[in-house]
Amino acid sequence: MKADLILAGGVVRTLGRGGLKRFTHLAVAGGRVLAAGGADVMELRSSRTRVLALRGAAVLPAFNDAHAHVVYYGLTRFGADLGPARDVAGIVERLRAHGRRLKSGEWQQGMGYRASGLAERRPPHRLELDEATGSRPAFIDERGGHSRVANSAALRAAGITASTPDPAGGRIGHDPDGAPNGLLQEGAMRMVADVQPLPDRRRRSQAIQLAQKLLLSRGITSVGAAVNRGFADDLFCYQRLAMDGELHMRVNEFLSWELLEAASSLGVHAGFGGDVVRAGPIKVFIDGGAERVVMRSGGGLWRTLPDELNALVKRASDAGLQVAAHAIGDGAIEAMCDAVEAAGARGMRHRVEHCTICPPDLRRRLARLRMVAVMQPLAVRAPRVAPGVFPEVDREDFAPHRGLERAGVRIAFSSDLPVTPDPNPWAGIRAAVEDEINGIRVLDALRAYTAGGAYASFEETLKGTLEPGMLADLQVYAADPLAGPQPGWDGLRPQAVLLGGVLVSGSL
Template sequence: MLKLAPPAAVLALALGALPVQAEPAADALFWGGPIHTGAQASPTAQAVAVKDGRIVFVGDRAGAEALRGEETQVVDLGGAALFPGFVDGHAHLRGIGERELTLNLEGSVSAAQAMERLAEHLKTAPAEGTVVGRGWIETGWPEGRFLNRQDLDAVAPDRPVLLIRADGHALVANSAALAAAGIDATTTAPEGGEILKDEDGAPTGMLIDNAMGLVAKLNTGPTEAQKLAAYRAAFAVETRYGWTGVHNMSVDFADVPLLEAMAAQGQAPMRVYNAVDLESAGPLLKSGPRPGSDGRIVTRAVKLYIDGALGSRGAALHEPYADAPHSRGMLVSDPAEVAKALARAKDAGVQVATHAIGDRGNTVVLDLYQDAFRDDPHAAGLARWRIEHAQIIRPGEIERFADQQVIASMQPSHAIGDLHFAPARLGMARLDGAYAWKSLEDAGALVVGGSDAPVERGDPLIEFYAAVARKDLKGFSAEGWRPEEALSRPAALALFTTAPAYAAFAEDELGTIEVGKRADFSAFSVDLMSAPVEEIPKGRAVLTVVDGQIVYDGR
């Protein structure tokens, strides 16, 4: 009989050697708190091991301990809850930084307080040039109105001042700014814009949507040094909140090489997925997507606009505003021109993200997207085009998002801020399709969660809370606010993890804590999956980890 050679392991034992080669030691181990993987097969774990920026083990603590070497970093969560890296699916990164570095009117409780902040800012502002601020919103103000030029004139009578409303779709200019821009009672608003006027026909100072362009020449825009400062400030804010990535909207293409250079120099601590503003998107539409050398800065989308914002009554509605029967809002772009841009993007393999808030705005975009893929509906799913905000939708059109494979990119905090004025703008009947996250998901559409910062604060815990509570931070919910549209906690988690990963064509790399994926984690002081709902926004980020490296440590 033929005698077989003994297995290698038997020979090794006979020679007194180890039978199995040990696994390479992990670079880092994470344990010491609940770990929610976001993976359906194994939704929780005790420990995670990371090697070379990727996850190499997810399981029990003993299994992770086996990968511990002399130089392995052991990260004790101290009871904090670990999640896949949270990604803000819609924000304006440079604007977030600029909010930190310029006049910030966010949180002003009255017109009077906003003017007090302006007066304080003027004490240290440069003596010349236009003063620019942002963040005011009149909702809940005792004055019950927009700011006007008289408010600003009382504080700054001699130099131009532009104060941008929180939504970015309206601003108020003082008399000096109006005069410098040549705006008076005879000035006609451009298409897609509105100049508000008083009962005497004089401009109030409020410029809506495209009318803001009339004063654009007064704001020369930031230098490259100022842009760098703004991005550095934004990165610090975002990582401190626990975000590991951001879908960066309305980007000036000139900022893309700047961001790529920051990443090459190790100055971009989070992932940035850019959607370039159409006005500067020529190079992107010519060259196609820019994936970035390490996936840290990816540019493969173009941002379009179809209407304005609900608060400033610029959102395009099918029927008139309930509190302004003379207006149905406005389209800020010519649909025929948008169709041409869609064709260019489709040919270039560039994703499209279109701002649409009103129900008419959403109908127009859905129609345009449908026409773009009429000859090849299957290609729509591959393209992964998006509607940004998708706030007000006619109930009969909710299923169109799933049928046409259009991603609904929504911001939960808009619903808990807008609940204080949306019923007045829309009336009770139109609330059926307002901020309809659950209805969209039930229809089979993919919903991505974001913050729209600096329009909103930009805290992921506020966004998660808004999605599951559908109440403001004081626990208030307006009459008829459709509590059934609140999401389950697993669904809310998906808004900020698996959904933005898919929307950025990165589902194989990001979105869950699974072996082989990039080691992006967000850890919070509150366990979002089990804590009382009202406790969620009271928590804070504890750790932010990107590619296995701790980029924020708040332990």
């Protein structure tokens, strides 16, 4: 077989068995890697082969972001951007400006603030939102996606009053006199979300395309598309875009726990689909975010109680479906281990999303049950940049990349976009490598952002390295990133990104 494309004269790292070993040439044929080697790779050239001189540029496998909210990120681009607001007045001002662009009666959305980052160190009150929105219903999201504030009109639409009880797995905020203050946490967010008009398929497709542009520009060609709700519409939109030739990344689409019955009755197994759009894991929330994570020492909020979780993991496992469980605290991670063990589902690669507070005994259990830890390496910086958000624990048990690896747990890295507003993997790789307590090697951090995600979606024989036979999903950097100082990694961008050997971002 001859090559369609040869990248010649650069620094090529396949990240395969040879680790960080450097080659100079890479040959691609039929969308896959044909060979990686030295100048002898040129023997695969024919008259039809395109040869690109790398002139010292570096080639790496493209990244796999194993957990990013693709559609949700895109939808935030249509809401008010509340990320830069420094105080409640800033939120009100931004909502007012954004509201001028909306049609009358249209719901208003806004995203990206952090209550702990506001001068008042509290979320806005519904009456403060009302100042900007008047009678228009508005529902804004705190960064992290675990807490929202509804204005008075939105609370009214949902029928939430002083006498409304907390739903299972959720909390409604109240003023001292008992009136709802607009704050809805975890499962309670549903009460308003359920009466809010849903974005249509056109808007969802636009959202996917916005996210795709961002992800590709960061060298990410494979994504685990995380969801919080059961929208079969998203799967439809990915498929439609793929059929129209508009999808230029590979999507492992999570299915909300609400789709478990539908998926299993259709006979959908983990990995159903192809190498472009495939059915991913069933997503379930065990604990909450921030101060609502479930710890063995007590506290936190169960979004899914252990009994329900056991039933769900059993049902999914019996149907051949993988489960991705949101679990941040050690109590939640333990509950997931219990559920997988009780279901006899060892080896199904059930995933723990976040896996942030994980002491040694749980690391050993995860390894024994052959589960995957899908982590956000930037969590390493959380205790410093957002103190008090997570429970105080031994730093060795917090974001324990090294400990998990030593225990033999497979790790996949991810951004959790838009929780991390910029999905650039290099910032996370740097954080994971420079961590003085739980630090890992550069090679292992790179693998967590490439082969790790492929393993999590059962595709490790298809992608994640640039060894011969693997998909030619790769990225090209003007200079070798591994030769430069790590502080430069935070702003690093590939010059070109190829999917199956075809240019999908940048230029060559």
